Amino acid sequence: MSDGTVRRRGARPLSEKVRPGESPESAAVRAVREELGAAARVRIDGARGAPRVEERESVSYPGLPARYVLHAVDAEVVGGVPEDGAFETEEEGEDHGDAAGAITVKRHYWEWVDDDEGDGEHEEEEEVAAVAGGGARGH
Structure with a gap:
């Protein structure tokens, strides 16, 4: 985070807002x-069933009713990132807060983990998270 704290992703799937006209x-x-x-190469294996619709309070704007249409997509990272060890990436974007239009940089720290590690529940959690979250899933 910008204040130096670390937030671990865990089993939470990657998700992104779909832009107008974008699949x-x-x-x-x-x-x-x-x-x-940008060098990451991604293979899309296809959408997972029909989109799921959720109506709830907006996460970004508390008190505002929102309708979310969630699409689940099977995706695999097939190259373009280091294959072993820890690595970091930077994500550039625009800050839409107080400094509207300012360029922000988020630094992400990554470490490869073996899907077979743990107590056997990881794979099931990953599967459920990918379906429930509507995000992309990389390996």
Whole structure:
């Protein structure tokens, strides 16, 4: 975070807002490249079923009712990132807060983990998270 604190992603899937005229699959590729860098090569295996609709309070604007249409996409990172060890990437964007239009840089720190590690629940959690979150999933 900008104040130096670290937030671990855990089983939370990658997700991104779909831009007007953009397909969920294109948004998934863009999401992966924003996180892992423009060199990341992504293979889209397709959408997972029909979109899910949720109506709830806006996360960004508390008190405002919102309608979310969630698409789940199977995606795999097939190259363009280091294959071993820890690495970091930078994500550039615009700050839409108090300093509207300012360029921001988010630094992401990554470490590869083995899917087979743990107590056997990781794979099931990843599967559920990918379906529920509507985000892209990389390996």
